[in-house]
Amino acid sequence: DTAVSQTPKYLVTQMGNDKSIKCEQNLGHDTMYWYKQDSKKFLKIMFSYNNKELIINETVPNRFSPKSPDKAHLNLHINSLELGDSAVYFCASSLRQGNTEAFFGQGTRLTVV
Amino acid sequence: QQQVKQSPQSLIVQKGGIPIINCAYENTAFDYFPWYQQFPGKGPALLIAIRPDVSEKKEGRFTISFNKSAKQFSLHIMDSQPGDSATYFCAASEDFGNEKLTFGTGTRLTIIP
Known part of the structure; x- marks a missing residue:
């Protein structure tokens, strides 16, 4: 029944590795996002997709690549x-571009060692 | 560059008291101001939101006060309960067609019995 679900919930990995976080929403929303929450709880948008099309790409290193196979999925x-990538990453969705009520997933805590 | 400044960083209030969390913004193009509530281990969830055509909005025990000329808005929680203990984020976005939310730095609220 989870509206916005992301996996895994926890991810511990070594420096230099490549990893993916998956996100799926069953709300029928057109717009999906990735946010990063740092150790001080500061939330910052990374990417926004509308109907599989990239809308917002904040100043994020190009080591981060979002992929949206369909409008219900946005993987990172x-x-x-x-080491500095360690944070909690939240996927979110909203009904459409311009509707700013965002529904967030439970987050993925990424720890790079 | 912090576009939405939030204070205090943490707040402890006795049950039944009225915690007040304040936010200030600089961008006069902002015209949507939501508050999100985040419990430990969970994603943020929309609590209440206001647009600048009104000075106050109330939903249950939660009230937003908005001062357009001062570019400030605040959240008041009436008859606070221990279950209200969470981190609260104010946010703002530019217009109805721009879904990018800029978040404040968060306030960790603790309601003691």
Whole structure:
């Protein structure tokens, strides 16, 4: 029944590895996002997709590559992981572009060692 | 560059008291101001939101006060309960067609019995 689900919930990996986080929403929303929450709880948008099309790409290293196979899925792939990538990553969705009520997933806590 | 400034960083209030969390913004193009509530281990969830055509909005025990000329808005929680203990984020976005939310830095609220 989870509206926005992301996997895995926890991810511990070594520096230099490549990892992916998956996100799926069953709300029928057109717009999906990735947010990063750092150790101080600061939430910042990374990417926004509308109907599989990239809308927002904040200043994020190109090691981060989102992929949206369909409008219900937005996955995040991270290459060459660095210590500074350790954070909680949240997937979110909203009904359509311009509707700013966002529904968040439970988050993926990424720890790079 | 912090576009939405939130205070205090943490707040402890006795049960039944009225915690107040304040936010200030600089971008006069912002016209949607939501508050999100986040419990430990969970994603943020929309609590209440306001647009600048009104100065106050109330939903249950939660009230947003908005001062357009001062570019400030605040969240008040009436008759606070221990279950309200969470981190609260204010946010803002530019217009109805721009779904990018800029978040404040968060307030960790603790309601003690």
